[in-house]
Amino acid sequence: MEMSLPLPKYHQIYLVLREQLQEGRFDHDGVPGEHQLAEQFGVGRITIRKSMEMLVADGLIVRRPGLGTWPLHQGRMKGAGKSPAMSREKAHLSGLLGNIVTMGLRTRVKVIDSTVVNATEAIAEALGLETGAPVHKIIRVRSGQAGPISHITTHVPKGLAPISSKELERKPLLVLLEEAGVELGAATQTVSARLADAVVARHLDVAVGSALLSVTRLVRDVNERPVQLLQGLYRPDRYQYQMQLSSVGGIDAHVSVSEALSAQSY
Incomplete structure (x- = not known):
């Protein structure tokens, strides 16, 4: 027991x-x-x-x-105000994407790997590329006050933005894309569940086989061109996904970092 x-x-x-x-x-x-x-x-x-x-x-x-x-x-x-850095880096982002950037600014990231690889068939299909096309593959672990939150693997078509480990540790990837001139549009996100393997379990400080939230997010620019494919595994005690539904069909979603899921889990 x-x-x-x-x-x-x-x-x-x-x-x-x-x-x-x-x-x-x-x-x-x-x-x-x-x-x-x-x-x-x-x-x-x-x-x-x-x-x-x-x-x-x-x-x-x-x-x-x-x-x-x-x-x-x-x-x-009361006059406290936002920090200038956060205001600037969210200047053109709103809704869910803006909230994701806000969460990124409140946490710290460790870049595990950042390389250019040939896109697999699945990655190429998601990003609208030819199989084998060059893409940036970035693996990061994001942490908060209490410890690691997420293990994230991101693929971005090569040439969209200058991407380096140093910059990735300073700014969210969406901000780097915007600074390179990419006009972000909408995103499609899927949330499911997955068990932690040995590698992810070590990075997230959980037992092998622990249940994790699995998030797949495809971000497009204003012309509907895919610009980022994110596949993240999140500790459910430190990450929440909340969605507000209205009677007239409006939907407002956001993400947050937390120590434990609230009753309004997100």
Whole structure:
């Protein structure tokens, strides 16, 4: 019989605060200070600070000297503002693609491999190329505050943008494509499940055979030309996919980094 270990105290507090943020509990007065939260939960301020750092890493709160701690949308209203770098790099991206870039800016990436290879039949078909055509193949591991989140393999037609490991560690690939003049259009995304093999399990710090979210995303430019094929494996305790459906047919989707799936999983 398997027994699960209890979550660390800071993680438990993080989950409680995250739920309260989602309920709008702190929209009016802001998030209480570390001292008040430490008394409320009966822990030291170091524990609270770690919980708050996780909320910041998830993009749920903003902390500014003299302004306090606010839910992110409230923080902007109070004058905290977005960082200039994030505003510039999201300038032409919106919707799901823009949210994906935002998530990329809040996490760090390690490039495992970046080479030019001949496209296999499956890759060539997805990207609208001839079999054997040269494509950039990039393998990355993206991590957040708590550790590795995803193992991503991306294929991009050669010649679309200058791609180097150094640049990939500094900027999301979609930003590099935009900076090279690619006008991003729409994306088709499929989410399923897959078990971790030995290589992926090592990179994501999970047991071999662990269930992972499998995401395949084909990004096209404004002329419907395929410009990126992403095949990612994500830890389900640190990645969420959320979709809002309206009665008139509108759909709004976004992705986020998290320590555990929320009730609104995305």
